[in-house]
Amino acid sequence: xxxxxxxxxxxxxxxxxxxxxxxxxxxxxxxxxxxxxxxxxxxxxxxxxxxxxxxxxxxxxxxxxxxxxxxxxxxxxxxxxxxxxxxxxxxxxxxxxxxxxxxxxxxxxxxxxxxxxxxxxxxxxxxxxxxxxxxxxxxxxxxxxxxxxxxxxxxxxxxxxxxxxxxxxxxxxxxxxxxxxxxxxxxxxxxxxxxxxxxxxxxxxxxxxxxxxxxxxxxxxxxxxxxxxxxxxxxxxxxxxxxxxxxxxxxxxxxxxxxxxxxxxxxxxxxxxxxxxxxxxxxxxxxxxxxxxxxxxxxxxxxxxxxxxxxxxxxxxxxxxxxxxxxxxxxxxxxxxxxxxxxxxxxxxxxxxxxxxxxxxxxxxxxxxxxxxxxxxxxxxxxxxxxxxxxxxxxxxxxxxxxxxxxxxxxxxxxxxxxxxxxxxxxxxxxxx
Numbered sequence: 001x002x003x004x005x006x007x008x009x010x011x012x013x014x015x016x017x018x019x020x021x022x023x024x025x026x027x028x029x030x031x032x033x034x035x036x037x038x039x040x041x042x043x044x045x046x047x048x049x050x051x052x053x054x055x056x057x058x059x060x061x062x063x064x065x066x067x068x069x070x071x072x073x074x075x076x077x078x079x080x081x082x083x084x085x086x087x088x089x090x091x092x093x094x095x096x097x098x099x100x101x102x103x104x105x106x107x108x109x110x111x112x113x114x115x116x117x118x119x120x121x122x123x124x125x126x127x128x129x130x131x132x133x134x135x136x137x138x139x140x141x142x143x144x145x146x147x148x149x150x151x152x153x154x155x156x157x158x159x160x161x162x163x164x165x166x167x168x169x170x171x172x173x174x175x176x177x178x179x180x181x182x183x184x185x186x187x188x189x190x191x192x193x194x195x196x197x198x199x200x201x202x203x204x205x206x207x208x209x210x211x212x213x214x215x216x217x218x219x220x221x222x223x224x225x226x227x228x229x230x231x232x233x234x235x236x237x238x239x240x241x242x243x244x245x246x247x248x249x250x251x252x253x254x255x256x257x258x259x260x261x262x263x264x265x266x267x268x269x270x271x272x273x274x275x276x277x278x279x280x281x282x283x284x285x286x287x288x289x290x291x292x293x294x295x296x297x298x299x300x301x302x303x304x305x306x307x308x309x310x311x312x313x314x315x316x317x318x319x320x321x322x323x324x325x326x327x328x329x330x331x332x333x334x335x336x337x338x339x340x341x342x343x344x345x346x347x348x349x350x351x352x353x354x355x356x357x358x359x360x361x362x363x364x365x366x367x368x369x370x371x372x373x374x375x376x377x378x379x380x381x382x383x384x385x386x387x388x389x390x391x392x393x394x395x396x397x398x399x400x401x402x403x404x405x406x407x408x409x410x411x412x413x414x415x416x417x418x419x420x421x422x423x424x425x426x427x428x429x430x431x432x433x
Contacts, residue, residue: 070082070083076162080133087122089125089129091425092427094426096424105423111421111422114421123211123214126163126211127214127215128216131209135432143197144201148195149189151197152175155176155205159171163209168213169211172209173208173209175374176188176205178204180195181410182408183402183410184283186336186337187336190371190372200225202410203222204219204412206218206219212290214315215293217288218415218428219413219414220433227271230266232322233266235320235322235413236411237263238320239413243318245258246417246424248311248312250309251307252308253304255299257303263278264276264277268324278324278325279321284319285316285318285414286298286316287317299318312420315419316416318414319413320412320414321411324408326408327404330403332401335401337371337399337400338369338372338387338396339369340396341367341397342367344395349389353386354390360380375387
């Protein structure tokens with residue numbers, strides 16, 4: 001069908017030759033069964049003078065221009081910030097306060113406080129979304145026979161991509177802990193380590209992300225052998241209990257008592273022997289501050305301890321450790337974790353190499369924890385003596401692996417929570433735990 005526009009009216013051309021002579025392009029419209037004949041009624045313009053043909057072409061172009069929402073690749077490679085064009089990141093699990101704090105839920109004053117803090121909340125939620133996506137991927141590739149160094153480097157490189165690593169503004173918050181069996185925490189392979197993940201291992205995978213120093217500290221335990229399931233369940237449920245009991249004005253010692261009660265209600269049979277599950281009494285959860293993974297308050301996982309109360313606006317890592325051993329850890333094995341002391345003032349250094357290493361630490365980590373693999377990655381070599389010097393004078397603190405008795409097994413679960421003015425947000429909660 002061809003149309004010719006003249007004097008704001010639509011006329012039908014009598015034949016193809018007249019249409020061609022007037023320079024009008026012919027269009028044939030099919031309704032799926034019959035063609036519209038040349039003698040059919042002419043197409044009508046709308047009130048603005050736009051032809052149906054024009055509308056059809058315009059709609060087609062608009063459809064082609066509309067972008068499909070980005071989806072994460074497998075393996076993950078798209079920065080999380082690109083998956084959320086609005087720059088608004090998913091809220092964590094919301095838990096309401098109890099008893100004397102119920103009024104906070106509807107307080108307009110407290111809601112105003114939250115609106116003021118929204119940029120900080122959004123930053124830590126971005127870090128949490130990175131954590132969720134990275135751990136989902138790592139869970140999908142974990143298998144016996146993996147070299148622990150490869151596991152850590154795969155995880156850390158994925159974090160760097162998804163968080164759009166940018167100096168001290170966005171990146172890894174602390175080294176990947178992948179402590180095995182009786183080693184409860186603070187173990188990551190140093191360069192050259194050949195440790196392999198085995199079917200009968202119990203591995204605590206503890207890693208952190210941060211945006212502008214707002215840290216997400218979150219951990220879970222991996223065990224391929226279902227024999228260990230009750231041990232893992234003990235620490236998972238104890239952590240959930242700690243989260244449930246946490247809140248503004250809650251005493252830290254009361255949280256510890258609730259955690260221990262749940263933890264020690266479990267037992268596990270390993271290779272025919274039954275073990276009473278114990279809370280590791282000298283390991284704790286902790287408050288978190290900007291660029292400060294341990295901000296001063298400790299959350300015990302046994303009864304007793306501090307009468308100190310939690311306060312509005314604080315971040316906490318609620319973590320529990322379930323053990324088949326003595327329930328007490330000591331420092332052992334080769335050190336891999338280090339961190340510059342948060343309150344370290346100016347301390348004169350005599351060794352030029354120590355000064356140089358400190359400059360590297362300040363630039364790349366500041367007061368965030370690091371490990372020897374990270375120094376290797378930056379091109380630092382022959383630094384062990386300089387690192388020891390920084391530790392000896394109190395600028396840097398070493399954090400050796402923490403171990404229960406050899407032959408025992410330890411499980412850990414951990415979440416970061418925020419005590420918002422109106423509610424409690426479990427920032428790092430995911431579909432997995």
